Amino acid sequence: MNTVVPGMRMAGSGCPAIRWKAVAAVAALLLASLPTLAWYGRRLDDGSDEPLGLIALLAGLGTLGAAVRFGGRDRDQVRIAAGRMLAGAAGLAVVQAAGWPRYPLLTGLLTVAVIGFSLRMPRGKAGVMALLVLSLPLVASLDFYAGYPLRLAAAEITRWLLKLGGLPVERAGVVILEGERMVGIDPPCAGIRMLWTACFVAAVLAARLRLSAVRTLALLTMAVGCVIIGNGLRAAIVFFPESGRVAWPHWLHPGTGLLVHGGVLLAVFHLSGRLARLRRPRGSLLRRGMVVGFGLLAVVAGRTAERPGPIETQGIDEKWPAVWEGVPLVRLPLSKVEERFAAAFPGSIARFRCGDAELILRRTDRATRRMHPAADCLRAEGFTTHSEPAHRDADGRLWGTTRAGRDGRSWTVRERYVSAGGKACTDASAWFWNATLHPEAGPWTAVTMIRPAETP
Known part of the structure; x- marks a missing residue:
């Protein structure tokens, strides 16, 4: 039987023992989550992710604290089911012992699920749980997994809007074509931060409005829809100056993004008010939709997630080139950080000196989250990074481009992901989805070229 403990309430006779069970349950959950908490701290400090999660964490804890302290007659109903939390802590400990620390984001989501399973609130719990999920370091993972699909959606909406306006445009992947004009929707334009x-x-x-779980899920779904539509609208507007049809000041490009971003947030405010005023929805239908949706997500996650186990590289050609574009390559040793990364990488890594540049080659035969952009590693090592438009070299090949800086110096980082057949992507998210949907096209090689930036 679960022991239900009123949150933040003075206990009468016999209540101290019940309160200690809640303290023990919270302590057990913290102990079981220590590896996840350590990862959380590292991700907030290593520069590979943005510390936006702290804002969501403070908002979630503040909302929960306000519900307990100022909840009026509902205050005594904000409770912790100590038995449930202890059971969840035990389950997390088993998950950690089974080697799941190699998937810290999933263990972080499990920790939030245990909190939601153990916390009893009359209303508004779903919003608090959503804030706790958003408190996890999600931006880099969202960029990797959702960046390319969001760009595809924006490109299709852009094509539709421009055709509606009478322009004869076509879409090729995330590129909008109008005759000789070509405008690509680059990774920074995926709308990840707008989505968050x-x-x-x-x-x-x-x-704040204490919406039910069903209405909270509906509001979050509508928010995602608003972001997709807004990002497509922004890309359609920006197409005109980017294609050379019109000329406008440089500041109008980010200004358009801010204007659309504000419109999306206003739409979310409006929709939340409409949902709060609705009569009781048909919960059974909505719940069935939630079950089907989460079932589909589970199937997709199960098919695309990396499986733990020994790394096999027999299918990967380990031969590295001796010359790159006519320049002899000099093999360089991996740094200690790179050696640690290579130990868990499902493939092989090599580092070379190529004239005045450094060339890093990563090769794998599977879709993997570890084939992340070089910018993530650079930020983790203290560099500042800034995405730039794709670069087309003398041979007509496209490269994703990032400007990196540290200690007053700057470097140009160019990257592309090439399949065994020679087809290439310019960013990690596009590569991941192509590798997932076409595993027969492997192995793939990520080519990263780092050279000092040209001084103006």
Whole structure:
């Protein structure tokens, strides 16, 4: 039987023992989550992710604290089911012992699930749980997994809007074509930060308005839809100056993004009010939709997630080139950081000196999250990074481009991901989805070229 402990309430006779069970349950959960908490701290400090999660964490804890302290007659109903939390802590400990620390984001989601399973609130819990999910370091993972699909959606909406306006455009992947004009939707234009912000605002409003779980899920889904539509609209507007049809000041490009971002947030505010005023929805239908949706997500995650186990590289050609574009390559040893990364990488890594540049080659025969952009590693090593438009070299090949800087110096980082057949992607998210949907096209080689930036 679960022991239910009122949160933050003075206990009468016999209540101290019940309160100690809650303290023990919280302590057990913290102990079981120590590897995840350590990862959380590293991700907030290593520069590979943005510390936006701290804002969501403070908002979630503040909302929960306000519900306990100022909840009026509902205050005594904010409770911790100590038995449930202890059982969840035991389950997390088993997961950690089974080697799941190699998937810290999943263990972080499991920790939030245990909190939600153990916390009893009359209303508004779903919004608090959504804020706790958003408190995890999600931006880099969202960029990797959702960046390319969001760009595809934006490109299709852009094509549709421009055709509606009478322009004879076509879409090739994430590139909009109009005759000789070609405008690509680059990774920075995926709308990841707009997506995070819209979901954060939706979660805060759901907690503030004390929406049910079904309505909270509906609001979050609508927020995602608003982001997709808004990002497509922004890309359609930006197409005109990027294609050379019109000329406008440079500041109007980010200004358009801010304007659309604000419109998306206003739409989320409006939708939250409409949901709060609705009569009781048909819960059974919505719940069935939730079950089907989460079932599909589970199937997709199960098919695309990396499986733990020994790394096999027999199918990978380990031969590295001796010359790159006519320049002899000099093999360089991996740094200690690179050696640690290579030990868990499902493939092989080599580092070379190529004239005045450094060339890094990574080769794998599977879709893997570890084939992340070089910019993630650079930020983790203290570099500042700034995405730039794709670069077309003398041979007509496209490269993803990032400007990196540290200690007053700057470097140009160019990257592309090439299949065994020679087809290439310019960013990690596009490569991941192509490798997932076409595993027969491997092995793939990520080519990263780092050279000092040209001084103006």
